[in-house]
Amino acid sequence: MIESKELLDAAQVKMDKVIAHLTEELASVRAGKASVNVLNGILVEYYGTPTDISQVASITVPDARTVLVQPWEKKMIPVIEKAILVANIGLTPSNNGEHIRLNIPPLTEERRKELVKQIKAETETARVSLRGIRRDLVDAFKKAQKDGMPEDAAKDGEESAQKLTDKYAKKVDDLFSAKEKEIMTV
Structure with a gap:
């Protein structure tokens, strides 16, 4: 029988990869400073x-x-x-x-706003990925319940999946806020 900890750990590894990818994408966006x-x-x-x-x-x-x-x-x-x-x-x-x-030329106000739109799109892609991982995790708990996992354990697993997703969504928001501040600072 599949343990809920195994499912959550696998999802956490995937979410870590989403955060790492987002960090890499945001690092490649030029914020007026040489990098x-x-x-x-x-x-x-x-x-x-x-x-x-x-x-x-x-x-x-x-x-x-x-x-x-x-x-x-x-x-x-x-x-x-x-x-x-x-x-x-x-x-x-x-x-x-x-x-x-x-x-590296200084950024115009218009270019700064374009860059913020670009990073907003990147962070939205990361959020969609996180929600997809959560959906797969919830589906895995439902399947595990059909395969014999106790109902309360499956429900606890689904709640844990939501908490994990919320934690990673906060990381995405924090990365976005930091990069937006970096871009908009003249």
Whole structure:
């Protein structure tokens, strides 16, 4: 017979993954401050293989408005520059033959509001994922009850599922609030 703790633990692992994914997505949203995360997911052609920029270059943030990309091979400079332009992240790379500099412009009020809409969509996706996990968990408790779990244990499990979902929904809200504050702070 399936234990309710096993079901809850499995759901908690899935919810942790939702939070980790949301954290990653929010980190890649530029908030007017330079961050190495701004280049996450941008691939360059490296010896015929699509490779993440962080695998072919050192990415640093020397000050609040600059991201510095220093390729390990000089021949990669134009390839990285092109990849950044094609990625359309709103930054124009400039190189001096040694490294690529990305200057982060200050955000306009309009752009800040667009970014808040973007992170709101990301957090809503996370909430939908959490509700899906809760629904699956409640279904698992109902199935376990049919398979012989006592009714009160199944009901307690469903209540625990709701409490777990509420706890993770609060984490999503906290992540959203922190990122929104970071974006809207001039």
